[in-house]
């Protein structure tokens with residue numbers, strides 16, 4: 005009998021996009037059917053991709069589109085993804101709405117043939133543990149992070165290391181990383197959001213932790229060679245199997261799949277390619293701070309002026325917190341003549357960028373990133389040195405991996421996060437002169453810069469092999485499929 009995987013993502017681009025890729029990876033295996041749970045607004049962003057996977061590539065991926073109960077929980081209409089959430093205060097309602105997907109999903113699974121064989125659910129959706137138990141099937145948790153950051157957080161919590169420093173900016177060593185040669189230090193301010201008490205979400209987080217502990221395994225968008233021994237160690241402390249199946253973005257080989265990954269881009273493919281093709285190999289700096297960037301306009305202006313002063317070709321993905329800030333920035337871009345001054349040398353993408361298509365182009369030679377895990381592994385996969393500007397979540401830990409362990413990036417030098425809701429308080433953290441300086445270090449940087457670029461290239465080659473059938477992730481995927489098959493057969497015999 006075919007295996008039927010049910011994938012339940014968190015509706016945030018950084019979690020949903022890798023799960024869509026994962027759906028493709030699984031459906032490519034023999035006799036595997038995948039159901040991907042989504043909502044109408046989210047589906048509108050990627051259903052063309054799924055149709056292509058079905059009708060052009062012959063993959064059995066089906067969308068289960070469940071209405072998102074915005075009105076019932078008091079969210080604005082069509083607020084179905086974290087990138088459309090207007091305020092931090094609505095986060096709890098968003099999670100409440102996610103909880104309400106359980107019933108319609110279970111109803112679908114009861115009536116659907118073939119029955120489910122395995123659930124892969126985002127770590128935020130703790131109720132999937134009840135669903136999996138009801139259907140007597142294995143449940144795997146998807147984190148959307150690296151093993152390095154998960155293991156670091158686990159060890160800091162275990163040893164309570166952050167309680168022994170006198171203030172938020174004092175450095176302390178991350179314990180429990182004996183397999184990493186050097187000591188890695190962090191400050192309390194830079195720890196992921198999970199270390200910050202949030203009275204309105206703490207009960208939700210407790211449930212998430214419980215569901216993670218009771219899961220049958222963990223799947224990761226990573227590859228073992230990247231994690232420097234952290235997979236084994238994380239597996240040991242969690243007492244469960246950790247399956248690295250990445251870099252998942254590499255499943256997108258056709259140009260349209262690369263172009264439309266995750267959303268409809270705010271630029272034409274032809275315009276992008278024509279512009280990139282005019283540039284020298286490895287000469288362009290690509291700037292994108294993720295799907296949730298809410299920096300204040302004055303900070304965005306500093307980035308723009310830094311890019312202009314760098315005198316290098318650049319692609320700048322401009323995103324704003326809300327309509328007001330967008331208008332403010334738009335006014336600056338036009339009225340102050342920025343767009344006119346950088347015409348030809350700078351390509352601005354206002355909205356959604358076709359990130360992996362851009363990163364895969366030979367003209368791109370540097371990536372200024374917020375160190376979101378997907379962006380990190382995507383930059384690494386294409387052998388591009390990174391400029392790191394962590395903003396929130398576990399991004400400061402990812403920066404440590406990039407700069408201090410893998411040595412494929414340069415820090416822009418931010419010391420504190422910009423958390424959702426606190427953007428105005430943070431103000432300008434990086435001045436234009438620093439933007440110019442790090443671009444120079446990343447794109448040139450003398451002997452050290454050359455070594456960094458060589459390391460990035462080597463790592464890119466390893467990344468691109470990982471998903472091959474005989475690569476480390478390819479092997480993990482086969483083992484995972486075999487495990488679920490064995491579970492299904494033993495259930496049939498029982």
Ligand code: UDP
Nearest residue numbers: 017018294295296356357359376377378379
């Ligand atoms: N992304 C994209 N275009 C954009 C912004 C983001 O394709 O304009 C993709 C990016 O390639 C990555 C994901 O969205 O796969 C963002 O995930 P990440 O973990 O890097 O950061 P987050 O947005 O979750 O902070």
